Each structure stands twice: as C-alpha cells, then as structure tokens.
Amino acid sequence: MVLIYIDHSEKEIKKSSHEAISYGAAIAKQLGCSSEALLLGTVNDDLTALGKLGASKVHQLNNETLNNFDAKVHASLIATAATHLNAEVIVFAHNINGKAIAPAVAVKLDAGIVTGACSLPNLQNGFEVTKTVFSGKAFASIKIETPKKVIAINQNSFGIENYELGATIEEVNLPIPTASVKVTNVNKIIGEIPLTEANLVVSGGRGLKGPENWGILLNLAKALGAATACSRPVSDSDWRPHHEHVGQTGIQIAPNLYIAIGISGAIQHLAGVNRSKTIVVINKDPEAPFFKAADYGVVGDAFEVVPALTAAISKMKHNE
Amino acid sequence: MNILVCISKTPDTTAKIAFTEGNTKFDENGVQWIINPYDEWYSLVRAIEIKEKDPTTNIHLITVGGPEAEPIIRKALALGGDEAIRVNINSNDSYVIAQQIATVAKQASYDLIMTGKETIDYNSACIGSMLSAILDLPFVSLANHLEMNGNTATIQREIEGGEETNEVILPMIISCQKGMAEQRIPNMRGIMAARTKPLKVLDPVATNAHTSIKEFSLPPAKTGVKLITPDQMEELVKLLKEEAKVI
Numbered sequence: 253m254v255l256i257y258i259d260h261s262e263k264e265i266k267k268s269s270h271e272a273i274s275y276g277a278a279i280a281k282q283l284g285c286s287s288e289a290l291l292l293g294t295v296n297d298d299l300t301a302l303g304k305l306g307a308s309k310v311h312q313l314n315n316e317t318l319n320n321f322d323a324k325v326h327a328s329l330i331a332t333a334a335t336h337l338n339a340e341v342i343v344f345a346h347n348i349n350g351k352a353i354a355p356a357v358a359v360k361l362d363a364g365i366v367t368g369a370c371s372l373p374n375l376q377n378g379f380e381v382t383k384t385v386f387s388g389k390a391f392a393s394i395k396i397e398t399p400k401k402v403i404a405i406n407q408n409s410f411g412i413e414n415y416e417l418g419a420t421i422e423e424v425n426l427p428i429p430t431a432s433v434k435v436t437n438v439n440k441i442i443g444e445i446p447l448t449e450a451n452l453v454v455s456g457g458r459g460l461k462g463p464e465n466w467g468i469l470l471n472l473a474k475a476l477g478a479a480t481a482c483s484r485p486v487s488d489s490d491w492r493p494h495h496e497h498v499g500q501t502g503i504q505i506a507p508n509l510y511i512a513i514g515i516s517g518a519i520q521h522l523a524g525v526n527r528s529k530t531i532v533v534i535n536k537d538p539e540a541p542f543f544k545a546a547d548y549g550v551v552g553d554a555f556e557v558v559p560a561l562t563a564a565i566s567k568m569k570h571n572e
Numbered sequence: 573m574n575i576l577v578c579i580s581k582t583p584d585t586t587a588k589i590a591f592t593e594g595n596t597k598f599d600e601n602g603v604q605w606i607i608n609p610y611d612e613w614y615s616l617v618r619a620i621e622i623k624e625k626d627p628t629t630n631i632h633l634i635t636v637g638g639p640e641a642e643p644i645i646r647k648a649l650a651l652g653g654d655e656a657i658r659v660n661i662n663s664n665d666s667y668v669i670a671q672q673i674a675t676v677a678k679q680a681s682y683d684l685i686m687t688g689k690e691t692i693d694y695n696s697a698c699i700g701s702m703l704s705a706i707l708d709l710p711f712v713s714l715a716n717h718l719e720m721n722g723n724t725a726t727i728q729r730e731i732e733g734g735e736e737t738n739e740v741i742l743p744m745i746i747s748c749q750k751g752m753a754e755q756r757i758p759n760m761r762g763i764m765a766a767r768t769k770p771l772k773v774l775d776p777v778a779t780n781a782h783t784s785i786k787e788f789s790l791p792p793a794k795t796g797v798k799l800i801t802p803d804q805m806e807e808l809v810k811l812l813k814e815e816a817k818v819i
C-alpha cells in the first residue's frame with residue numbers, strides 16, 4: 253500500500269498535498285496496490301473528495317491538538333500508522349513540514365528516502381527515483397535499497413490527476429505523544445499567495461533601483477494573480493522580505509510562469525528558478541545572462557515595459 | 573550550554589556542474605570547495621552570537637567527510653567554535669551521515685544541535701530530521717530566528733505564507749535559514765587561532781546505506797529566447813496564453 257501524508261494549515265489541506273496524493277496514486281498503480289491517505293488533525297475540506305485525486309481511503313487521527321505541527325510528534329505518529337497499515341511506500345510533499353518529518357519517518361521505518369523527487373519511480377532495476385540536485389542545476393537518479401520507501405515529491409512537479417473515486421474515511425486510534433513544541437504565535441500574511449505554492453511568480457531585482465519602485469511589480473502580480481519574489485541583493489538590502497528571496501541560497505521554485513524584472517540572471521539566482529516551465533525576462537541590457545535561460549525576453553526599461561505588460565494582461569482578463 | 577554545529581563541504585556556487593565515470597560521479601576537477609552557505613552564514617554564525625552573549629557556551633563543529641574536508645572545517649573554526657570533529661567517511665547517503673553525527677552526539681551532552689536548511693549540492697534537507705528520530709529529540713526546521721532563555725529556545729520558523737513562533741525545551745535540533753544571522757568574514761586573529769584549535773578525527777560507525785546514486789543528468793538546454801519588443805506587450809500576453817499556455 254502507498255500511504256500519502258496530508259499536510260494542512262488553518263484547517264485547509266495544502267495544494268502540495270493534493271499533488272502528493274495524485275503522485276502516490278500513480279505509484280500505487282505502478283505497484284498494483286492501493287493508495288491511501290493519512291491525516292493527523294482536523295480540516296474543513298471534504299475528505300471523501302480526496303478520492304478524486306486518487307486516494308481510496310483517508311485514515312484520520314481526529315484530534316484537534318494535532319493541528320499544531322510538532323515534527324517529533326507527527327513523525328512518530330506517521331511511522332506508527334504506516335507500520336500498522338503495512339505501508340510499503342510513504343509519500344510526502346517536499347514542502348516546509350514535509351522536509352521536517354519525512355526523513356525522521358524514514359529512519360523510524362528503516363526506509364531509504366528520496367527528497368525533492370521529480371519523477372515517478374523507475375521499477376526496471378529495483379526502485380529508482382529522480383530528484384533535483386545542485387539546487388536545480390542537475391538531476392540524480394537514486395536507487396532506494398530498502399524494502400520500505402519514503403519519497404518527498406517536489407512541489408509543482410507532478411500535477412493533479414482526476415480519478416472517479418470517492419474516498420472512505422477511517423478513524424485511526426493511536427496514543428498521542430507529549431508535545432515537544434509549543435506553538436505560541438502564528439503570523440500569516442493574509443491574502444498573499446505563498447511563493448512555494450504559486451503557479452505564477454513575478455520577481456524583481458536590483459534593476460528596479462529601490463523599494464519605492466516595487467509598485468509596478470506588485471500591480472503586475474495583482475493583475476496576474478501571481479506571487480512575488482526577488483533576487484538576493486534585494487532582500488539583503490531589505491527592499492523586500494527575506495521569504496521572497498529565491499535562488500541557490502533562498503527558496504527554489506518551479507512555477508508555470510516566472511517573470512524576472514531587472515534581474516541579471518547570475519548562476520546562483522538561476523539555480524532557484526530554472527525549473528520554471530516558462531521564463532520571461534525583462535531587462536534593459538540585451539547581454540544580461542538571464543536571456544540565455546529565458547523562453548521570452550523583452551529588452552527594455554522595466555519602468556515602461558512592466559506597466560505596459562500589466563495593461564495588456566488586464567485587457568486580456570477583461571475580454572475573457 | 574553545549575552546541576554542536578553540523579558543517580558540510582559543498583562546491584562553490586559558481587562551480588561547473590559536470591559528471592564523470594558514465595555520469596555516476598560529480599566531476600570535482602577544478603572545483604573550489606566552500607562551507608555549505610546555510611551551515612556557515614546562518615547556523616554557525618548564530619551559534620557564535622550565542623557564545624558572544626554567554627561566554628560559557630561551548631561550540632563543537634562536526635563534519636562527516638574525508639581529509640579533503642579539513643580546510644573547510646578549519647575555515648569554520650576561523651569564524652568561531654572551540655573544537656572540531658571530523659568523522660572519516662565519505663557518503664552520499666543522508667542516513668549514513670546522520671548516524672555518524674548521532675553517534676558523536678550520544679557520547680556528549682549537547683543542548684542544541686544546529687544544521688543548515690539543506691546543502692546546496694544534494695539539497696536533501698534530511699540530516700536534522702533524521703537526527704531527531706535517531707536521538708529522539710524535538711526538531712524545528714527552517715528557523716529564521718532563535719533566542720535562548722535558560723533552557724528554553726524561542727524560535728521563529730517559516731510556514732507557507734508566514735511565520736510561526738515555537739517554544740522548545742532543550743535539548744533539541746534546529747535547522748537554520750536566512751534571517752537567523754548575517755554572513756561574517758573570518759579575521760586574521762580567528763584564522764591564526766583556528767590553526768591550533770583541536771580537530772579530532774574519528775573512525776566511522778558501520779552503517780548500511782539505504783540509497784545509492786545511479787546516474788546524474790543535466791536539464792535540457794533552453795532552445796533559445798523569443799524576443800518581443802517593448803511595444804508588443806499584447807503579443808507577449810497572447811504568446812503566454814496560446815503558445816506557452818501558462819496564463
């Protein structure tokens with residue numbers, strides 16, 4: 253059986269977990285076994301609808317205290333549940349919480365793990381999974397040598413499939429270990445699209461000259477419904493918050509569309525964004541290295557090009 | 573307080589990424605090595621700041637790797653830290669590495685074990701989480717702020733679209749990222765002092781790897797950029813919608 257861990261926040265299942273369910277269901281199909289999901293805590297989502305993503309059952313440990321994430325407690329419960337349910341493969345989203353617990357679960361189950369996976373396993377020679385390495389500059393095919401396997405799938409790398417299923421819900425009863433982490437405050441920026449979950453990203457670099465000029469970028473992001481990102485010097489200078497910093501030493505993202513404005517395209521920046529499906533570069537320097545990594549390029553002054561692009565997007569949306 | 577800081581050696585961020593031996597090995601030819609930036613800039617510097625505030629703090633550095641990792645661990649010692657440990661084994665399997673660190677940690681009593689968010693070469697983000705399972709300790713990942721208050725750590729960690737504050741009683745494990753501290757440049761005094769700081773070399777404990785790397789590959793090169801003139805933004809929108817199908 254393939255067991256998929258469902259991550260949630262504010263009583264809502266994360267988009268990356270939807271993708272993980274579809275990914276797990278596809279592995280189950282390869283292995284000829286069932287794909288079932290595991291939920292710790294409570295959510296407002298309709299759990300039977302997870303069948304549409306490929307989960308035939310949802311095992312739920314229905315306890316509000318688990319809505320606070322505690323890596324030690326969560327990893328221990330997942331490992332125990334996986335053992336009870338006899339799961340062969342345990343799938344996580346390689347998102348913030350997934351990174352905190354998937355390796356611990358692997359240790360507890362004596363399972364080999366691949367994090368940052370970006371393909372279905374290749375079963376020809378055992379069980380090999382491709383992952384991104386060198387911050388997106390290369391891939392490695394990793395063989396898992398153990399009977400049990402843990403895989404954490406990169407966000408935005410598999411997509412969601414449609415199954416004509418309704419999931420059944422089964423209660424799990426397990427003793428809950430003492431909390432090791434006390435959550436004292438949660439500060440969510442309301443209405444902002446989290447960068448790692450975004451399909452569309454608009455990003456700005458030093459070419460925008462200063463934080464006072466970010467309005468044109470924010471307007472474009474708003475017209476598109478995109479999340480915002482920036483280059484490292486921009487966040488180092490506090491023009492933008494740290495969590496927007498993408499690149500080799502920031503966040504690595506793979507949205508469908510990445511629009512880079514006034515960013516030169518240094519190798520460390522490209523490492524974090526070059527898995528984006530489509531890259532648009534707006535830069536006034538035709539020699540900027542970013543153009544070599546781009547699908548579409550506009551050589552021009554951002555202060556003219558960006559408002560014009562925003563107007564064109566708004567016009568298109570208006571006509572839809 | 574006793575802190576163990578995990579230090580990994582990684583290729584410089586501008587290193588050419590190429591492979592040898594039938595694409596099964598990273599080509600180290602001409603590669604410059606650095607301390608993994610997350611380990612250096614965030615985890616190590618924050619440990620040093622804690623020691624600056626409370627000089628009774630002991631900082632041990634640990635790296636798992638062959639003798640070629642010594643310049644890196646010396647550089648880390650030049651930034652700060654009291655002594656270093658190198659476990660003499662090269663492995664690409666996170667579990668093997670975590671077992672080496674855990675074995676050292678079990679023999680001492682560290683209040684805080686710090687790692688970077690991930691290494692910039694294999695990007696596995698596994699070690700902290702694995703240590704928490706092996707040592708049965710609390711773990712907070714992707715922390716961007718840490719304050720000590722007696723034996724309680726107050727930590728801010730990243731969550732999707734925001735931040736969360738956690739309180740944890742030591743001992744614990746923490747993985748660090750941007751915001752935690754600022755990069756420092758080692759000074760001459762630090763570099764001199766690092767030469768005489770103890771660097772213990774330990775034999776590895778036997779551990780079976782759970783995974784092995786079979787093959788590396790490079791992403792397909794982009795086929796070439798399509799240029800659009802600044803007065804053709806409606807055309808660009810059309811291309812994004814109809815050709816790229818991303819909006």
Ligand SMILES: Cc1cc2nc3c(=O)[nH]c(=O)nc-3n(C[C@H](O)[C@H](O)[C@H](O)COP(=O)(O)OP(=O)(O)OC[C@H]3O[C@@H](n4cnc5c(N)ncnc54)[C@H](O)[C@@H]3O)c2cc1C
Pocket residue numbers: 456457458459460482483484485486497498499500501502513514515516517518519520521524534535536537540552553554555585609
């Ligand atoms: C160890 C290490 C790790 C690093 N990690 C990262 C990382 O994770 N992420 C990251 O981003 N960087 C990282 N860097 C930094 C990286 O090397 C570059 O310095 C950085 O990405 C440059 O940012 P930028 O493109 O915004 O600025 P610049 O390189 O200064 O480029 C500005 C660009 O704006 C263009 N421009 C100027 N005016 C206009 C205008 N009016 N209209 C249009 N275009 C204009 C210019 O032509 C230029 O191309 C790292 C560096 C090191 C050494």
